[in-house]
């Protein structure tokens with residue numbers, strides 16, 4: 001029998017224990033082990049019941065995701081689940097930790113389920129571009145009804161055991177050692193003469209309006225197909241006999257397994273975990289992180305302070321005047337009130353964070369004991385250097401000095417102190433207590449334990465941390481500047497900003513680039529254009545029509561007018577008619593005859609610009625791995641998760657095709673579309689970005 005599943009006889013009950021750390025994923029060896037254990041129990045004279053438990057921190061976290069995309073190996077999970085359910089013995093699942101995906105499906109094929117109060121269950125397959133494929137879509141609605149099954153499966157959310165029990169998924173919730181609790185329950189069931197209770201034999205759920213539900217779920221998925229397909233699988237559970245419904249579920253599951261979306265989402269799952277796992281940080285001890293200084297209490301500084309407070313750190317925030325200090329405290333209070341309202345913290349905790357853990361001061365001396373200080377002041381090198389000079393003077397030895405700059409040279413900032421080895425960039429995204437991304441910008445002289453401390457802080461704040469090198473804009477903003485320019489060029493050549501936004505939202509972006517500019521404030525781009533103007537290459541095409549709008553004081557959402565017009569109380573905006581007039585005037589001035597763009601060409605050019613710049617960022621070592629770029633775009637820039645990130649998207653398209661498109665665009669604008677040397681190299685060698693990820697992991 002497989003060493004992944006242990007068998008032990010306890011009186012007339014067989015205990016079957018899954019032991020496949022860290023999370024008991026259902027690898028082939030586990031499936032075979034479970035199968036053999038059921039055979040053994042049934043052949044073991046006197047055994048009347050089986051209790052299935054998991055060793056370690058989970059019952060079962062689901063199918064083994066590392067096996068996906070490889071040829072399936074027997075025994076297949078749906079067949080195993082049916083085999084467990086069909087056993088003549090009474091089967092009890094005793095669940096602790098998480099029971100997810102195939103793990104819950106195994107539990108649902110048992111005849112009774114008992115769970116620890118703290119445990120969680122769920123069918124998160126949609127987050128991997130799949131649907132439950134071992135009976136989850138057929139058994140759950142038989143227990144909960146169709147509506148609840150749809151909500152649970154299409155959201156993929158984890159349910160706490162008491163809620164799952166209320167829904168009918170779990171029979172009993174009881175605290176204790178999972179094996180002891182399971183055994184006692186099995187004994188009790190045997191003594192009471194309880195019968196086997198196969199879920200597949202329960203009557204099907206009542207039907208609902210399937211087409212309306214399908215359409216609603218499809219729309220909510222913004223291009224993601226698996227949740228909508230899950231609706232069709234649940235529909236089958238109400239319309240077909242169990243075995244036929246199971247076949248339908250299997251067909252949909254296998255179809256989804258072949259999709260690009262499945263590839264993209266599984267890439268995202270593993271990359272999310274690999275991204276902060278840097279070989280150079282292995283064994284490096286981070287510095288202390290108990291008390292944090294924050295310089296500047298604007299939206300960014302207040303967000304960073306809030307995140308640190310919520311993570312249990314003490315925060316000293318520095319502002320320059322009474323008014324600014326009061327405003328900063330108010331912003332933090334507003335953020336914490338939001339956390340209180342959402343039930344993330346209690347009233348007592350809220351009060352302690354605001355009144356005890358937070359100190360707002362106008363005196364840099366208050367920073368003398370902090371472990372790490374993050375500067376979040378105005379983006380101006382002279383201002384930053386002044387702040388770092390003051391920090392250098394007051395902060396204790398070993399204190400990490402971090403800048404939240406989004407594009408300035410961290411090497412130059414570091415050089416302005418006497419301790420450049422303690423200086424690092426920590427680039428948060430606004431609002432900093434909400435956005436998941438943190439770019440950890442490692443400067444030339446940053447000490448390795450300071451880098452480790454940056455990652456440790458990010459982890460404590462629940463962020464996805466990505467290592468970045470120093471350049472204008474680091475990973476994310478540098479790439480953004482280029483694909484944003486590609487969008488600008490398309491406007492000059494004839495596509496409207498509104499068509500571009502629509503095409504990219506259809507591709508799966510949370511927002512189009514022009515709506516994003518309105519949200520960020522058009523003054524930001526305007527200032528950047530002015531800053532870059534003196535160094536601009538003569539062949540660089542930069543649209544200036546939007547500067548006319550800025551000159552009139554229209555900066556997007558905050559002024560009510562930008563690419564779109566925003567009315568108070570209404571979500572989103574309507575296209576601003578002035579924009580096309582301004583574009584037309586610029587086209588006439590430049591002698592451009594506008595042409596039509598298909599949505600497909602818009603997406604292609606936008607994506608090619610993104611991939612090409614990302615390949616340059618990689619080639620220069622600003623990002624170490626393609627997956628680092630993918631995670632930056634996914635967690636900081638609203639990139640659709642189901643594509644896995646731009647590098648994964650490029651691999652899926654085929655790098656040869658991406659390069660060919662870039663080269664064809666270069667015939668119109670050779671300066672902008674200079675192919676990245678790394679991209680050319682990969683194409684010449686027949687390799688992919690994913691190959692680079694794998695080489696780095698070795």
Ligand code: 3H9
Nearest residue numbers: 025061062063064065066077100101102124132133134273
């Ligand atoms: C499915 O079940 C399909 C079926 O319906 C039908 C089949 C026919 N497989 O996240 P962590 C690894 S689809 C392989 O850092 P946490 C993970 O990569 C599956 N490996 O810990 C990591 O490895 P490493 C449905 C897995 O405590 C390590 O375990 N299930 C799997 O923060 C620790 O993970 C899911 O989608 C897996 N299934 O969170 C659940 N799960 O140490 C996916 C984890 O090398 N998993 N690993 O980096 C999760 O949501 C979280 O991992 C979990 C633990 C909540 C379990």
